[in-house]
Amino acid sequence: MAEQQSGRGRGRVSPLVAAGRVAACTASLAVLGTSGFTWYAYHSLTDGLxxxxxxxxxxxxxxxxxxNSVNLxxxxxxxxxxxxxxxxPDNVVSEDLHAGSSSNIGGYNTNTLMVMHIPANGGKVTALSIPRDDYxxxxxxxxxxxxxxxxxxxxxxAAEQKLGGKKLSHAELERQSREAGRKSTLATVQQFLGIPIDHFAEVNLIGFYDIAKALEPIQVCLNNAVSDPIVSRTATREGGGTGLRLPAGISSLNASDALSFVRQRHNLPGGDLDRTHRQQAFISSVEYKLKQDGVFGDLGRMQSLFDVVKKDVVLDSSWNILDFAQQAPNLTGGNVEFNTLPISGFKTVGGEAVNTVDPALIKRIVQQLTGHDPAPPPPAATAATAATAAETPAATAPAATAAPGGERLTGTVDVFNASSVGHAAGAESRALVALGLTEGRIGTSGxxxxxTTVGYGSGARAAAEQVAARYGVAATASDSAPAGHVVVVLGSSYAGPPATGAGSTPGSDGSDEPESALPMQGPAVKAGGIPCVN
Known part of the structure; x- marks a missing residue:
């Protein structure tokens, strides 16, 4: 069978396993987490999964x-x-899920697709959402x-049509055809992003509702008040509005409103794209609640979550949750950043609106963020650059060939743009790389x-102070900066490259976007609290 009830293994394992199970489901629109406070019998967690x-x-x-990193x-x-x-039941769909008038609405679309890249040796977890209408x-x-x-x-x-003549039971036909759907989704995402998918977790609407019910109330935060009236309860594919009405600021949601919060797409300035940010913020809020409420130390509450996982969630059979939990301690520490992969525009295909995308750009963004496309060595380390430098008279050398103090810098620099100057992050990154730093992340600031601010991780203080001098500001230590990294955020007052720097222009191919830029669709959502979104 494509889906199976797994009862393998009779050893004993930490609730790292348990929290990982909860993590998988809740993270499909909720949370991933780890804990280690006692021991559970392994069969009590896997029977019925x-x-x-x-x-x-x-x-x-x-x-x-x-x-050994993990892509989930x-x-x-x-x-x-x-x-x-x-x-x-129709009353569950309409009254509890706020998802139209009956189960006939909708089908088997994957309205949430999010990849979490968990580094092998710890550090920041990168979560990337794929807009559901990407063509x-x-x-x-x-x-x-x-x-x-x-x-x-x-x-x-398509699988149902092929299996139709095998006289399978209704339930078995559903399981095998869903398995075909999962394979296609996994393979499509894997090809689109250019990275391997190691594990997956799947949850449907009722699964999300049951998980939220076990955790309610859940706090969320909105930048502006929202009203999403239900226009119609007729059996249309999309089902109309969600009925959600919330003020600006923090609100406490029950399970029904939590589902409406992550599903609303009407009456939002960014439509579906804002809904994606809602889903990211909700994961952060749930993770924060679990940690603040001490759920990972409460056996009874954890067991109720495990029961939901077994009823409503599908995990891949190769996922060793214990190994995974040992790799993912930062998931419960707020060290997760959520981004939405960019679209290039909109068009209509076959009467339906779709998002256009640049597959090559998507792969470059994802592969650089996940370490599949390591940053090139700094120019000073290449033979071609050394030869060019030897042939360049000192009087005409670019001003950015040395740090303000005269020495070359070491470390990695991440540059984010919060100013109105186009391509500023890419230009400043290249100027700082010319000082000896290694190119890191480039993008728009959340x-x-x-x-302009300059922060630094452990071991990068000296380089950060030199970089800060370039902008006339002080460097400060940052808990969120990776070791060896300098993080530059170009403030709203930034007007262009400093007079002491060479700056740079967009890519040599004449494109609007510099070759090293990592544009995202909207600001990042950072875990560790209750982030505010549209």
Whole structure:
């Protein structure tokens, strides 16, 4: 069977395993977490757990791994059916889920697709959301271009047609056809991002609701008040508005409103893209609640969450949660940054609105963030640069060939732009690399300081002080900066490269975006609290 009830293993293991199970489901629209306060019998956690072989099926031909890091795909399935394919009661769909009038609305679209890259040796976890309407080449569906959310449904229904003559039970037909949907989704995401997918967790609408019910109330924060009236409860595919009404600031949500919070797309300035940021913020809020409430130390509350996981969530069968938990201590420490992969525009295909994307840019962003495309060595370390420098008269050498103090710098520099100057982060990054630093992350800042700020991680103080002198500010230690990194945020008052620096221009190919830039769709959402979003 594609899904199986797993009871393998009778050893004993830490609640790292337990919290990992909860993590998987809740993180599909909730949270990942680890803990180690006592021991559980392993069979009590695995008996009745639904698992899948889909990851094993897509390993062949996957991009290679560079280290022992983990790429986890979180799938939020927009389905109003239970695990056996039975429709949810209409009153549950309309009154509890606020998802239209009946289970006939919608299908098997994956309205949440988020990859979490967990470094092998600790450090910041990078979470990347894929907008559901991105128009991409699908794998294992019909092989055509579709919205990425549709890969699951297309492959599922194609499998149903092939399996229809085998006289399977309704439940078995549902399990095998869903397995085809998972394989297609995993393979499509893997190809689109250019990285291997190691594990996945899938949860549907009722699963999210049950998880939120076990955790309510859950606090969220909005930048502005919202009103999303239910226009119609007729059996349309999208189901109309969610009925959510919340003021600006922090609100405490029950399970129904929590589901509405992560599903609202109407009456938001960014539509679907704002909904993606909502999902990211919700994960952060739930992780924060679990930690603040001491859930990881409460056996009874943890067990209730495990029961939900077993009922509503599918995990891949190869996922060793103990090993994973040992790799992921930062997930509960707020050391997670959520970003949304960029789109290039919108168009209409077959009467439907889609997001256009640049697949090459997406791969470059993802591979650089996950270490698959290491930053090149600084120019001073290359033979070509050395030869060029030897032929350049001192009087005409760029001003940025040395740090303000005269010596070359060491370390990695991350540059983020909060100013109105276009391509400033890429230009400043190249100027700082010319001082000897290694290029790090480049992008748009999620904060908006007036003045440029320079922070640094352990071991990077000297370089940070030299960089800070370039902007006439003081360098400060930062707990969020990785070891050896200098983090520059160009403030709103930034007007262009300092007079002492060479600056730079956009890419030599004449494109608007510098070659090293890592643009994202909107600001980052950072874990560790209750972030405010639209």
């Amino acid at each position: 639904s698992t899948s072989q889909a990851v094993e099926a897509i390993r062949k031909g996957a991009p290679p791994h560079l280290d 795909l979180l799938i939020g399935l927009d389905s109003r059916f239970d695990m056996d394919g039975n429709p949810l 991409v080449q699908t794998v294992g569906a019909d092989g055509r271009m579709h919205k990425i959310k549709e890969a699951y449904e297309i492959a599922k229904y 904060s908006h300081p007036k003045s």
